Amino acid sequence: MRRTYRGRDVEVSFDRDLCIHVGACLAGLPEVFELHRTPWIQPDAANAEIVAEVVRRCPSGALRYRRLDGGADEQPASPTTVTPLRNGPLLLSGALQVTLPDGTVDSAPRATLCRCGLSANKPFCDNSHLRSDFTAAGARLRIPSSPVRRSPDQPIAMRDDPRD
Ligand code: SF4
Numbered sequence: 001m002r003r004t005y006r007g008r009d010v011e012v013s014f015d016r017d018l019c020i021h022v023g024a025c026l027a028g029l030p031e032v033f034e035l036h037r038t039p040w041i042q043p044d045a046a047n048a049e050i051v052a053e054v055v056r057r058c059p060s061g062a063l064r065y066r067r068l069d070g071g072a073d074e075q076p077a078s079p080t081t082v083t084p085l086r087n088g089p090l091l092l093s094g095a096l097q098v099t100l101p102d103g104t105v106d107s108a109p110r111a112t113l114c115r116c117g118l119s120a121n122k123p124f125c126d127n128s129h130l131r132s133d134f135t136a137a138g139a140r141l142r143i144p145s146s147p148v149r150r151s152p153d154q155p156i157a158m159r160d161d162p163r164d
């Protein structure tokens with residue numbers, strides 16, 4: 001479920017079900033994104049332009065933003081690209097229309113879609129590939145060290161994620 005965190009100049013929303021625990025948010029702007037704080041996102045703790053730039057680094061689209069200060073909202077990349085990630089999901093970027101199992105359509109600028117077949121949240125990746133022997137060629141995703149990913153192969157479990 002997507003939850004919204006409203007600041008003065010920018011609003012950030014987060015859907016934990018889409019997060020693949022890359023940690024680009026926590027590593028990129030720790031004053032705004034803090035795993036064990038409530039609320040875990042404080043949009044006013046940095047300049048709105050920088051908050052927006054870090055949100056756009058979120059590969060899964062779990063994070064999105066809306067500018068409240070007249071600044072430009074995110075423009076989907078064009079052309080749309082699909083990049084297989086090594087031993088992991090498909091990374092999509094563009095003006096996406098993702099049809100969910102209940103038939104609703106989610107418009108998203110970024111998404112990571114399961115290609116191992118094991119996700120419990122299809123069509124999205126939920127990191128189940130890391131607990132399997134799934135191997136496939138693809139690009140390497142840079143994964144910074146962060147509180148949700150102490151090492152590249154070991155994200156925290158969804159049940160241990162305190163964010164909501
Ligand atoms: S996918 Fe990565 S950058 Fe996006 S919310 Fe999850 S931890 Fe943060």
Ligand code: FES
Binds near residue numbers: 088089090113118129
């Ligand atoms: S590719 Fe990540 S769960 Fe299938």
